[in-house]
Amino acid sequence: MRVATGSAHAKIILIGEHSVVHSQPAIAVPLLNVAVTATLSETTRGQRLISSYFTGALVDLPGEFEGLRVLLQRLLRRFNALSLNFDLKIDSAIPEERGMGSSAAVATAVTRAIYAFFETALDPQLLLDTVNIEEVITHGSPSGIDAATVSSTQPVWLVKGNPLKHFPIHMNAFLVVGDTGVTGQTSMAVNSVSELLKDDEQPGVGQHLINHLGTLTAAAAKYLQHDQVRLLGQTLTAAQQDLTDLGVNHPVLQRLINAANDAGALGAKLTGGGLGGCMFALTQTAEQAAKVANALKQHGAVATWIEPLTQR
Numbered sequence: 001m002r003v004a005t006g007s008a009h010a011k012i013i014l015i016g017e018h019s020v021v022h023s024q025p026a027i028a029v030p031l032l033n034v035a036v037t038a039t040l041s042e043t044t045r046g047q048r049l050i051s052s053y054f055t056g057a058l059v060d061l062p063g064e065f066e067g068l069r070v071l072l073q074r075l076l077r078r079f080n081a082l083s084l085n086f087d088l089k090i091d092s093a094i095p096e097e098r099g100m101g102s103s104a105a106v107a108t109a110v111t112r113a114i115y116a117f118f119e120t121a122l123d124p125q126l127l128l129d130t131v132n133i134e135e136v137i138t139h140g141s142p143s144g145i146d147a148a149t150v151s152s153t154q155p156v157w158l159v160k161g162n163p164l165k166h167f168p169i170h171m172n173a174f175l176v177v178g179d180t181g182v183t184g185q186t187s188m189a190v191n192s193v194s195e196l197l198k199d200d201e202q203p204g205v206g207q208h209l210i211n212h213l214g215t216l217t218a219a220a221a222k223y224l225q226h227d228q229v230r231l232l233g234q235t236l237t238a239a240q241q242d243l244t245d246l247g248v249n250h251p252v253l254q255r256l257i258n259a260a261n262d263a264g265a266l267g268a269k270l271t272g273g274g275l276g277g278c279m280f281a282l283t284q285t286a287e288q289a290a291k292v293a294n295a296l297k298q299h300g301a302v303a304t305w306i307e308p309l310t311q312r
Contacts, residue, residue, distance in 0.1 A: 001042040006112025008105040010034035010094045010305075011149035012177060012271040012280055015239050016217040018193050018246060020143070020158060022207075024214030027221060028149040028156045031177065031307045034100065036092035038109035040117045043085045051090040067137035071107055074133055075114045088113075095303065097183045099272020104146035107134040127151060157221065167221065173229045173309040174289035176260065177271070177280045180252040181302035186273030189248040196246060209242045216242070224309075233266025233282045240269035248274030256296050257281075263295035264288055282309075 009032050016026025047058045054062060061069050076082045088110065094102040111130045115122040128147050135142040145158045154166040196206035216239050223232040240257065243249060253270045260268040260281035265288075268281035281296075283289045286306070293304040 002117060003039065003041045004113050004117035005037055005039045006109045006114070006116055007035055007037045008108035008112070008150045009036070010105060011101040011146060012175070012278065013099065013145075014155070014271070015220045015236065015269075016158075016213060017243065017270070017272060017274065018190065018248060019210045019213035019217070020160060021190060021193070022197070022210045023160050024210060025157060025159045025217045025221075026145065027217060027224075028145045028158070029175070029307075029309070030149050030152055030155070031100070031175075031305060032153065033307050034093050034177075034305050036090065036094055036102075036105045036109045038106070038113040039089045039091075040110075040113045041087045041089070042117075043087055045085055047085060048087045049090070050087055052092070053096070067103065067134035068106065068110070070137055071110065071130070071134040072114075075111065075130070079114070079118045079120075081118070095179055097277075098179055099184050099186070099277045100177075101146040101150045103138045104131055104135055104142075105150040107131040108147065108151045124151070155224065168225065169309060170225050171223075171227045171229060171232070171309050172284075173232070173266075174283045174286060175280050175307045175309050176265070176283060176289050176292045176296065177278055177305045177307065178256045178260070178293075178296040178301040179278050179303040180250070180256060180276055180300070182250065182252050182276035184273045184277030185275035189273040189275045193246050193248065206246065209246050213239060213242050229282065229284055230266055236267035236269045236282060237261075240267075243270060243274060250275050252276070252300065253279050255299055256301055259295045259299035260292050263292045265292050 009030055011028050011030050014027045014029045020026035094100050094105055096102045108131050131147040145156055148164045149156045157165045216235050220235050256279050257268040265281035270279045281292050289306045296304050
């Protein structure tokens with residue numbers, strides 16, 4: 001019986017949340033140490049999914065897995081294998097609904113596993129187009145930044161309406177990601193920012209913050225490429241203030257951000273939509289990263305991850 005595997009990893013938005021919705025740039029960074037693996041094993045009967053979220057026959061998949069179900073059906077049809085009997089096991093360290101690209105990473109790992117199973121080459125653009133099948137069903141109108149980042153080792157630069165671009169890092173530093181345990185509220189946060197931009201009582205305030213986030217994002221890209229760690233930390237802190245002023249912060253996020261800064265981080269901010277979800281901090285050394293991670297756990301983080309932000 002044949003067996004094949006595929007893998008992918010998590011991602012975070014380093015900077016540019018919310019402003020990217022309004023035509024400013026954003027930068028996403030892959031978290032190579034937070035992985036998902038899909039293993040496709042040929043069996044003699046049925047089609048089953050095995051995961052921490054659901055285990056059972058594909059026909060019994062809950063509605064929230066509709067994107068994955070359709071993706072699998074399209075892939076099997078692509079290889080004229082709709083009647084293939086298999087177990088699909090998904091092992092993922094990526095939490096759902098935390099802005100870390102869980103759905104895109106699972107779709108990427110599954111697509112890679114199926115192409116490996118049928119011993120067929122998979123070029124990067126076809127991978128992105130295939131993963132987009134799942135992402136459109138799950139998220140409606142995805143920007144593509146999740147799919148591009150969870151399958152890459154380099155950061156992604158995104159400006160709405162323009163092609164995604166990868167660029168290299170030249171930096172020796174570490175990211176420490178902390179999970180608040182609170183589900184992020186991306187749609188609510190996006191709507192809140194849109195309302196602020198239309199607020200007649202505070203004309204221009206929201207747009208100024210959006211524009212400033214765009215300026216900070218351009219600066220962050222330069223710092224990433226020139227090993228300017230402290231300047232990047234200051235930029236992340238400034239971005240966090242803008243996001244707070246936009247109204248997308250959360251008390252639990254702020255508690256972890258304060259804990260990271262008190263533990264010696266060079267900068268810290270929320271990542272993703274906000275109103276919950278995850279935050280991250282920047283440190284110069286692995287020792288400092290471990291100290292920050294410990295502080296986050298002491299202040300209520302339900303999980304932490306450390307990612308070297310080194311040359312890629």
